Amino acid sequence: MYQLIALPSFTDNYIWLLEHTATATCLVVDPGTAEPVKAWLSQHPKVQLTNILITHHHPDHIGGISELKQLTGAQVYGPSSEKIPARDIALHGGEQLTPLHGLTCQVLAVPGHTLGHIAYLISDDAQAPWLFCGDSLFSGGCGRLFEGTPEQMHHSLTQLSALPDNTLVCCAHEYTASNLRFAAAVEPDNPALAQRIVEVQRLRAANLPTLPSTIALERATNPFLRSDSAQIRKKIDEWQASKNQPKSSNHNAFALLRQWKNEF
Numbered sequence: 001m002y003q004l005i006a007l008p009s010f011t012d013n014y015i016w017l018l019e020h021t022a023t024a025t026c027l028v029v030d031p032g033t034a035e036p037v038k039a040w041l042s043q044h045p046k047v048q049l050t051n052i053l054i055t056h057h058h059p060d061h062i063g064g065i066s067e068l069k070q071l072t073g074a075q076v077y078g079p080s081s082e083k084i085p086a087r088d089i090a091l092h093g094g095e096q097l098t099p100l101h102g103l104t105c106q107v108l109a110v111p112g113h114t115l116g117h118i119a120y121l122i123s124d125d126a127q128a129p130w131l132f133c134g135d136s137l138f139s140g141g142c143g144r145l146f147e148g149t150p151e152q153m154h155h156s157l158t159q160l161s162a163l164p165d166n167t168l169v170c171c172a173h174e175y176t177a178s179n180l181r182f183a184a185a186v187e188p189d190n191p192a193l194a195q196r197i198v199e200v201q202r203l204r205a206a207n208l209p210t211l212p213s214t215i216a217l218e219r220a221t222n223p224f225l226r227s228d229s230a231q232i233r234k235k236i237d238e239w240q241a242s243k244n245q246p247k248s249s250n251h252n253a254f255a256l257l258r259q260w261k262n263e264f
Contacts, residue, residue, distance in 0.1 A: 002100070002127060004170070006209050007036040012174040013060055014211065016132055018122070019047060020100045027051040027074075027099050029120065029132045030172050034064030038071065051099045054078035054087070055134025056117040061172065079116035093118055110136040110160065112153025113143035121163065128166040131215070136160070138171050139213040140179030140196075141261065142224040150255035154227070161225045165216035176200050176210035182264045183223050186235050186257070192220040227254040236260065 001022060007015040015036055019026040024047045031037050031052060041049060049072040052065055057078075062085060065076055069086045077099075078084030080092050093109025099122065108119040113135045123129035135143035136153075137160050145153055180197050187193055196217065200210050219225050226232055236256050 031064035032060035057082035081116035110156035112148035
């Protein structure tokens, strides 16, 4: 049996912890600070942290690595082309790992937010797969393009969108409400999106996480997985017209959508 836990950190980050209860071992993903993980481990003294998985090099994802490794001896996995402190195993994408007993992990290269960004697709035979995608795919949105190109990000998100419907999307930030406000401006007549907004408002009013999402839900409501939609392209054209820009063509709709979100 595996247990997934979202440990809040900073203002809106989540450090994901996945525990295998039978062996009392766990892994964590993107510990930007050690404190939430240390607090959880102190409350579960029989559980051993064995692996630390890192998606990219930004400080709010790597700040706690060295302290946790020194405390627990956990192995650190991270992208090969980025500077990851205390990294033991460098990953390019395409590797197969066994991060906890009974689990398989496929490493996915998802450049865009950063050039070396990777994601971890972890599964067993009994539960829905977990996608730990850092700042590439967000619930209702996607990461800013700090290093990569729109073409790279679009390719990365297309890859993630093709994963099984029940895949649990474990992204690194609680951005869902603000992302869906933008999504509603882009696709105001999407009934699945309207329903999702109501549910997210309920969760946040109760101070509950909106995560994990699912690939099926993202495919139905996330404009960055739907940039080929005729309605979305029409809305992009309207946004461009308001800025006296020429109309978009299909190939640059994603880039314009990301630009619109940056200015929203």
